[in-house]
Amino acid sequence: MFTHLDDKGKAHMVDIGEKIDTVREAKAQAFIRLSEKTLNMIKDQSIPKGDIFSTSRVAGILAAKRTWELIPLTHPIPINQINIDFEIKDNGILIFSQVKTNFKTGVEMEALVAVNLAALTIYDMIKAVERGAIIEDVKLLYKSGGKSGTYEYT
Amino acid sequence: MFTHLDDKGKAHMVDIGEKIDTVREAKAQAFIRLSEKTLNMIKDQSIPKGDIFSTSRVAGILAAKRTWELIPLTHPIPINQINIDFEIKDNGILIFSQVKTNFKTGVEMEALVAVNLAALTIYDMIKAVERGAIIEDVKLLYKSGGKSGTYEYT
Amino acid sequence: MFTHLDDKGKAHMVDIGEKIDTVREAKAQAFIRLSEKTLNMIKDQSIPKGDIFSTSRVAGILAAKRTWELIPLTHPIPINQINIDFEIKDNGILIFSQVKTNFKTGVEMEALVAVNLAALTIYDMIKAVERGAIIEDVKLLYKSGGKSGTYEYT
Amino acid sequence: MFTHLDDKGKAHMVDIGEKIDTVREAKAQAFIRLSEKTLNMIKDQSIPKGDIFSTSRVAGILAAKRTWELIPLTHPIPINQINIDFEIKDNGILIFSQVKTNFKTGVEMEALVAVNLAALTIYDMIKAVERGAIIEDVKLLYKSGGKSGTYEYT
Amino acid sequence: MFTHLDDKGKAHMVDIGEKIDTVREAKAQAFIRLSEKTLNMIKDQSIPKGDIFSTSRVAGILAAKRTWELIPLTHPIPINQINIDFEIKDNGILIFSQVKTNFKTGVEMEALVAVNLAALTIYDMIKAVERGAIIEDVKLLYKSGGKSGTYEYT
Amino acid sequence: MFTHLDDKGKAHMVDIGEKIDTVREAKAQAFIRLSEKTLNMIKDQSIPKGDIFSTSRVAGILAAKRTWELIPLTHPIPINQINIDFEIKDNGILIFSQVKTNFKTGVEMEALVAVNLAALTIYDMIKAVERGAIIEDVKLLYKSGGKSGTYEYT
Numbered sequence: 060m061f062t063h064l065d066d067k068g069k070a071h072m073v074d075i076g077e078k079i080d081t082v083r084e085a086k087a088q089a090f091i092r093l094s095e096k097t098l099n100m101i102k103d104q105s106i107p108k109g110d111i112f113s114t115s116r117v118a119g120i121l122a123a124k125r126t127w128e129l130i131p132l133t134h135p136i137p138i139n140q141i142n143i144d145f146e147i148k149d150n151g152i153l154i155f156s157q158v159k160t161n162f163k164t165g166v167e168m169e170a171l172v173a174v175n176l177a178a179l180t181i182y183d184m185i186k187a188v189e190r191g192a193i194i195e196d197v198k199l200l201y202k203s204g205g206k207s208g209t210y211e212y213t
Numbered sequence: 214m215f216t217h218l219d220d221k222g223k224a225h226m227v228d229i230g231e232k233i234d235t236v237r238e239a240k241a242q243a244f245i246r247l248s249e250k251t252l253n254m255i256k257d258q259s260i261p262k263g264d265i266f267s268t269s270r271v272a273g274i275l276a277a278k279r280t281w282e283l284i285p286l287t288h289p290i291p292i293n294q295i296n297i298d299f300e301i302k303d304n305g306i307l308i309f310s311q312v313k314t315n316f317k318t319g320v321e322m323e324a325l326v327a328v329n330l331a332a333l334t335i336y337d338m339i340k341a342v343e344r345g346a347i348i349e350d351v352k353l354l355y356k357s358g359g360k361s362g363t364y365e366y367t
Numbered sequence: 368m369f370t371h372l373d374d375k376g377k378a379h380m381v382d383i384g385e386k387i388d389t390v391r392e393a394k395a396q397a398f399i400r401l402s403e404k405t406l407n408m409i410k411d412q413s414i415p416k417g418d419i420f421s422t423s424r425v426a427g428i429l430a431a432k433r434t435w436e437l438i439p440l441t442h443p444i445p446i447n448q449i450n451i452d453f454e455i456k457d458n459g460i461l462i463f464s465q466v467k468t469n470f471k472t473g474v475e476m477e478a479l480v481a482v483n484l485a486a487l488t489i490y491d492m493i494k495a496v497e498r499g500a501i502i503e504d505v506k507l508l509y510k511s512g513g514k515s516g517t518y519e520y521t
Numbered sequence: 522m523f524t525h526l527d528d529k530g531k532a533h534m535v536d537i538g539e540k541i542d543t544v545r546e547a548k549a550q551a552f553i554r555l556s557e558k559t560l561n562m563i564k565d566q567s568i569p570k571g572d573i574f575s576t577s578r579v580a581g582i583l584a585a586k587r588t589w590e591l592i593p594l595t596h597p598i599p600i601n602q603i604n605i606d607f608e609i610k611d612n613g614i615l616i617f618s619q620v621k622t623n624f625k626t627g628v629e630m631e632a633l634v635a636v637n638l639a640a641l642t643i644y645d646m647i648k649a650v651e652r653g654a655i656i657e658d659v660k661l662l663y664k665s666g667g668k669s670g671t672y673e674y675t
Numbered sequence: 676m677f678t679h680l681d682d683k684g685k686a687h688m689v690d691i692g693e694k695i696d697t698v699r700e701a702k703a704q705a706f707i708r709l710s711e712k713t714l715n716m717i718k719d720q721s722i723p724k725g726d727i728f729s730t731s732r733v734a735g736i737l738a739a740k741r742t743w744e745l746i747p748l749t750h751p752i753p754i755n756q757i758n759i760d761f762e763i764k765d766n767g768i769l770i771f772s773q774v775k776t777n778f779k780t781g782v783e784m785e786a787l788v789a790v791n792l793a794a795l796t797i798y799d800m801i802k803a804v805e806r807g808a809i810i811e812d813v814k815l816l817y818k819s820g821g822k823s824g825t826y827e828y829t
Numbered sequence: 830m831f832t833h834l835d836d837k838g839k840a841h842m843v844d845i846g847e848k849i850d851t852v853r854e855a856k857a858q859a860f861i862r863l864s865e866k867t868l869n870m871i872k873d874q875s876i877p878k879g880d881i882f883s884t885s886r887v888a889g890i891l892a893a894k895r896t897w898e899l900i901p902l903t904h905p906i907p908i909n910q911i912n913i914d915f916e917i918k919d920n921g922i923l924i925f926s927q928v929k930t931n932f933k934t935g936v937e938m939e940a941l942v943a944v945n946l947a948a949l950t951i952y953d954m955i956k957a958v959e960r961g962a963i964i965e966d967v968k969l970l971y972k973s974g975g976k977s978g979t980y981e982y983t
Contacts, residue, residue, distance in 0.1 A: 294381065
């Protein structure tokens, strides 16, 4: 009956039924480029909207859990752990995420959603001060587990 | 009673009650850097997960409408219009969004959420082919309306 | 920059910025065809999962409010009222919805989402008893307000 | 303490703790009856809101994953696969869904939510052209797995 | 790279990867204190917004399933069962919940979210009659399963 | 056709179409009773899950915006402002919220959802230390605007 099931171009959620549960981990990063003035305000905790680190950390964690609602072809995944961390650099803030599961498919998208939404939350909180901030270098740093094994960005 | 209401560092949704409804528009972009091989597969519509443009366009539109659920300190906004568009470049895909409202506060975050989630959806659909793709140059291109007037990225 | 903005086939949320707020109303219906045995269990309140009317009414109301999250190109709408009602027929249950707003665009989709999700909730609650129940005759009965004026199904 | 726990008519999520994980699959369909004029516009890709197939496919997939949020007494389910397909008929469009899991309870509701939301998305995209379109013949076609075994609509 | 991973005060989702799946159950309660007049209207089913028990029961069940979306550091959990029950007392309504899973972490938060949202829904439905109703004595009554074993409120 | 529209006991969203937009404000509180040991850990920032104030503040703000998704008969409201604040007492933490809108109906439920979810988030973060914490004295403190005017808890 599904005569067109494998049509070219047709979006579909791939079947993960044959895959097996393994421990899987993914790490990602995003960078938000900021002016010295904005960075100084962040260090002083004088950004009017409040503390950017705790707010964007919670935003990133919550969004990572909702990855399957946001990215159409992803699978709902029982996440074991999410960590988000920040490093203040000379020209911006580097955001890291780490996500773990024990499931049939990996958490790369969850790790990427976490850093993206954390970066967007920072942008929202500093945009009254610096509208031209740029998010860049958003990438998967590492993933392990599953048939394809370990990957590290080089 | 709210003795600590304006404490330094305390996250809060700012009061937009004094602002007035005006036509407001925002445009944003994101770029996803891809290998020639991946771009050729996209042009051939041979990405196994399906058509990346229609899928990521819908993902971007849906996510933009949920901006206020994802970015903690944003306000729910009655959005009038959302457009997402793509340009295939030599080294990747440029994603544009355009969002309009007639409200007390702007749609910059909605435009940025739209391009980010569209970019992440593309990443999800091509990651089996190219895990090292990078999202970059995510920025607000333009906004108009409101007290602060028109802004253009230069 | 938006060189491809009006491309044929490209999904987009249409701009409602030029439309004006008017009182708008929509009514829709769905019918779920059921066996006599199932209908008798419903009348006896002996469906094991509980009362189907109150549960599916709440499900329909909640889903109608989330229409813009579910149907990609719809606009978020400030809904003024939602009513859902049922009529037990000889061969099934007829579900009605009525939704009102005072906004730039109508609530037809909200009314249709309300009856569909109410019907699906009934199906879920009776499926242990009758797996072959059919939802049919889902249609817009009436809409008023806006430039296109009043419509009535005939 | 739970003196009223099994009261007649009380809605509750049934306990699936004693059930075992098995491969489970469900297929469902919905039909949207359309005029020849609308069908011709769909074939020409001249529906103003954009391509109805890719948009409603994504809508159906996303909604199926959120079934447990929409249908009150359903359980959250780790879905392995979702496919949605279309057949253009003389008098409308037939929509099929296929959903798989490996869990304690089946994915019948997920399959039905997928076709319903796909049908509603088509309605939304063509309603400016044909307001009187009807959704009908929404039913479970097939389910396998679990204690009750295989079911096929006849 | 995660140099600040264990910083004091940093919110994070704890790793449940080492925990094992066991049957886990939690029971919670909330009490909403109401005037005699309001209680009589509830008994008469004359609250204008409709039946408070079926509506708040559905609200509590749905919210419990979304606990991981609402409470930032909780894990998504495959819930096996949710029950909500009510006892009409002389001075208000006592709400009970019971939630079960077979997973790596417990359902205490799900049980507490269930009774809280049920209580808030009752408040919403009676607030036109009695704005000063108070929710109190919200607590975990019981939990079993997992390494920490059984807990009972005393 | 809606023959049963005003049936006794039938849940429905009341029509706010005749109401007018006015500035409306609501304040609510919740108290979470904690042991001295837990309070000392909070003051020391030694709660293992991280800073409870910033996490529960973000949780409360996000939940308040989703009130209409959680409480079945509430209307979606364009919120102008949300503030959440805390006072450390000898025997627990007092949580305050303040919500404002300019709309046809008030934000009492939003203010109550904010404090409840903030309280539940605190419970989640301290429950490894003190499982028997109790949430109590959840009430509306103040509301202004609309036909019924100003209310203050006394």
